[in-house]
Amino acid sequence: MTKRKVTEIVEELATPLVEGEGLELVDVEYKKEGANWFLRIFIDKPEGVDIDDCGRVSERVSDMLDEVDPIPTSYFLEVSSPGAERPLKKPADFERSIGKHVYITTYEPVNGQKSFEGLLEGYEGGALTVTVAVKEAKKTITLPAESIASARLAVVF
Known part of the structure; x- marks a missing residue:
């Protein structure tokens, strides 16, 4: 099995x-x-x-x-307990985590990268909207749920 x-x-x-x-x-x-x-x-x-x-x-x-x-x-x-960096897998997990800091990896590169850490701004229509820091600026990206390899809450120090 x-x-x-x-x-x-x-x-x-x-x-x-x-x-x-x-x-x-x-x-x-x-x-x-x-x-x-x-x-x-x-x-x-x-x-x-x-x-x-x-x-x-x-x-x-x-x-x-x-x-x-x-x-x-x-x-x-x-x-x-799943701990402070609990995995996010179900739509309810993403909805409950809006406004929290997350770490996401994708199966294929999106805009040249496969890992994203930032603020989960929204979850709608099977897509995540995340604001990430890019050098000294902030950028909002949209990641389709099917492209996500893993997602979890992230602790910010």
Whole structure:
């Protein structure tokens, strides 16, 4: 089974459990590190998650995965917050992040570059509008959602 298929199955199975706890399923990651596989589930809520939220979700998801057994190999289950630089994947993620600082990479160069860091100004019609610093000036660019390889919030120091 492919990593993508595992994450899709787990996301489908875990979403109702996570939402039942009043939380949002932000992301699911299935990754091999060294000799071990890790299944990571990232959860959040507006006021942030705590260790109790992670523990409850971990217990519920673990029981469900033991019952359904969709993953053929052994793995470590980790449930945590997505952190300050949470990934942005769904339209709701982009809409909620308008006015925040973001870091975006694209599959192909746009205006000669593949990475953009700046203020997310808008999300409309499947396109992101981002204001980025170019040398000493600011420039607003529009990135179609299908061109985005990855997007996340970015912490500004």
